[in-house]
Amino acid sequence: PKPCEVTPAIIMKTYACQRRTPLKHHNSFLTEPLEILAENAEFSENEGRSIAFRRSAAVLKALPHVVRAMDELKDLPCLGEHSLRVIKEILEDGTSSEVESTRQSEQFQAMKALTGVFGVGVRTADRWFREGLRSPLDLIHTGQKLNHAQQAGVQHYNDLNTPVTKKEAMVISDIVERAVKAVLPGAIIILTGGFRRGKEVGHDVDFLITHPEEGAEERLMPKIVNWLEEQGLLLYQKTTRNSYLESKDGPARPPSNMDRFERCFSIFKLEQSKMDSDTQVEASSYNSSTTDGPEERHSGSRWRAVRVDLVVSPYSQFAFATLGWTGSKLFERELRRWAGQEKGMSLSSHALYDSKQQRYLQANSEEEIFAHLGLEYIPPSERNA
Ligand code: TTP
Ligand code: MN
Numbered sequence: 001p002k003p004c005e006v007t008p009a010i011i012m013k014t015y016a017c018q019r020r021t022p023l024k025h026h027n028s029f030l031t032e033p034l035e036i037l038a039e040n041a042e043f044s045e046n047e048g049r050s051i052a053f054r055r056s057a058a059v060l061k062a063l064p065h066v067v068r069a070m071d072e073l074k075d076l077p078c079l080g081e082h083s084l085r086v087i088k089e090i091l092e093d094g095t096s097s098e099v100e101s102t103r104q105s106e107q108f109q110a111m112k113a114l115t116g117v118f119g120v121g122v123r124t125a126d127r128w129f130r131e132g133l134r135s136p137l138d139l140i141h142t143g144q145k146l147n148h149a150q151q152a153g154v155q156h157y158n159d160l161n162t163p164v165t166k167k168e169a170m171v172i173s174d175i176v177e178r179a180v181k182a183v184l185p186g187a188i189i190i191l192t193g194g195f196r197r198g199k200e201v202g203h204d205v206d207f208l209i210t211h212p213e214e215g216a217e218e219r220l221m222p223k224i225v226n227w228l229e230e231q232g233l234l235l236y237q238k239t240t241r242n243s244y245l246e247s248k249d250g251p252a253r254p255p256s257n258m259d260r261f262e263r264c265f266s267i268f269k270l271e272q273s274k275m276d277s278d279t280q281v282e283a284s285s286y287n288s289s290t291t292d293g294p295e296e297r298h299s300g301s302r303w304r305a306v307r308v309d310l311v312v313s314p315y316s317q318f319a320f321a322t323l324g325w326t327g328s329k330l331f332e333r334e335l336r337r338w339a340g341q342e343k344g345m346s347l348s349s350h351a352l353y354d355s356k357q358q359r360y361l362q363a364n365s366e367e368e369i370f371a372h373l374g375l376e377y378i379p380p381s382e383r384n385a
């Protein structure tokens, strides 16, 4: 080694969409605790606080080395006083007392369990918590009034809280392809969400569907859903119509980060192959002991419930939809913040509007969208902020 070699300074950009964030990084021992605090802030509907912790964690995920001392952090953006305090405690003591007491708290654990029910958001979980409920079983025992989604969520609680593997995602991809090809030949289907970013497991499987002939994709979802239902592949589905076409202001900025595509939140009934079932017998028999119907488990066919999101986009919006549905959620949020604050533009999963030029900027690929935004292209595998 040369005698006067210096460690080059790490240049850490402020927005997560300006940085490469790989899936596997070096600082989980810091990011996981910070994300516990972020999650806890979400449970108390303190969004600002939650975002601050998530931004701190994202900076540490982008570092090319393990953090060992506080002075390594002095030139990094986004690290607020509270996050720094937590990091310092972990570096010195191995754990943070605030994080550990949060993890142990009855409220955190109950909120985690209750929001873990498909169809239950923070508001509902919080109301139940204040009424003394702590777990999905309490919902059954106290005879809570549940909507259809929540009923399915309770019924398949264990399955839906068992991570979906890449292998299962591939089996579901094949099914979705068969369904879509059967009802609209020539359609294009891509896997989005965490699996597109290279994750090994996910909480669901996300798909985006389009057709090169603009308009051919209209009202496609009910046909896909019918096909799947005829094959007995769906345990639950809720289809929402495209509200973008129908909004009277045309393709103006959608009010929130919720997009308006035709979409389907569903639960698939995934048959488990002989090979898999040999290794999963134990897992599914203890699964069935709580909420999943035991009679179904004993009937010979082994299956499990998996959450699947289907989204249909017109071809002209496909690049925006692909970018918007690939995530991560923080990466998406940062892209929109960058567009608004730094570029005077408005980005959604439908379009990019340039306020200065007062016009929409077209794009046929994600690369073109990054270019419009003046950002270096970040591939999906590096969007794991
Ligand atoms: P998720 O499926 O919630 O998250 P994920 O796939 O990144 O992680 P996991 O493995 O836990 O499933 O969302 C995927 C992307 O879809 C996310 O970037 C945000 C986007 N999205 C929308 O654009 N609109 C929505 O209404 C929802 C729910 C998600
Ligand atoms: Mn590395």
Ligand code: MN
Pocket: 193, 194, 195, 202, 203, 204, 205, 206
């Ligand atoms: Mn997902």
Ligand code: MN
Pocket: 193, 204, 205, 206, 309
């Ligand atoms: Mn999803």
